[in-house]
Amino acid sequence: xxxxxxxxxxxxxxxxxxxxxxxxxxxxxxxxxxxxxxxxxxxxxxxxxxxxxxxxxxxxxxxxxxxxxxxxxxxxxxxxxxxxxxxxxxxxxxxxxxxxxxxxxxxxxxxxxxxxxxxxxxxxxxxxxxxxxxxxxxxxxxxxxx
Numbered sequence: 711x712x713x714x715x716x717x718x719x720x721x722x723x724x725x726x727x728x729x730x731x732x733x734x735x736x737x738x739x740x741x742x743x744x745x746x747x748x749x750x751x752x753x754x755x756x757x758x759x760x761x762x763x764x765x766x767x768x769x770x771x772x773x774x775x776x777x778x779x780x781x782x783x784x785x786x787x788x789x790x791x792x793x794x795x796x797x798x799x800x801x802x803x804x805x806x807x808x809x810x811x812x813x814x815x816x817x818x819x820x821x822x823x824x825x826x827x828x829x830x831x832x833x834x835x836x837x838x839x840x841x842x843x844x845x846x847x848x849x850x851x852x853x854x855x856x
Contacts, residue, residue, distance in 0.1 A: 712780035712781065712782060712848070713733075713783045714734075714777055714778075714779070715733055715780070715781060716731070716733075716775050716777055717729060717731065717732070717775070717776040717778050718731075718732045718745070718774075719773060719774045720771050721772045721773065726832060729747070729832045730746070730747040730831075730835075731746045731747065731778070731810060732745055732746075732764075732766060733746065733806065733807075735788045735789065735791065740767060742764060742765040742766075742794070743764060744763075744764065745761040746760055746807065746810050746811070746838075747759050747834075747835075748816065748834045751820075752819045752830060755816065755817045755818045756815040756817075756831065756834065758800045758815050760807075761794070761795065761796050762789045763789060763795060764794060779842065779843075779848050780847065780848050781842065781846065782846060784805075785805035786804050786805075806845070809838070810838045810841070813837045816830060816831075817829075
């Protein structure tokens with residue numbers, strides 16, 4: 711049975727929206743799940759972050775949820791139910807997380823006096839989606855990630 715992965719877009723006023731890959735503990739977004747993302751900034755670089763048992767329905771932040779695609783359930787393991795773990799060790803518990811966490815977090819990309827592409831969490835999620843497609847993730851519906 712396939713499992714669905716989601717893109718959670720947390721909207722911000724002054725900065726680009728924060729993108730997160732959300733993996734519910736069941737195939738239902740009303741279930742707590744795991745947020746896989748990178749945190750940081752273009753001046754200092756980013757690092758991988760994992761939040762377990764995150765209940766997205768209880769967040770006070772404004773967000774949009776988009777279906778990324780489906781992966782075979784053999785690649786997904788649910789984290790044991792329990793309390794929210796905000797600073798969980800950045801350690802994969804299944805194949806999907808191994809693939810996602812193998813995508814390097816963006817480094818420093820803000821360079822004074824140089825015109826360079828600044829990479830952020832959105833670029834990282836796009837690279838993760840490419841890696842998941844190589845794993846066999848089937849895209850569902852139409853996606854604007856390019």
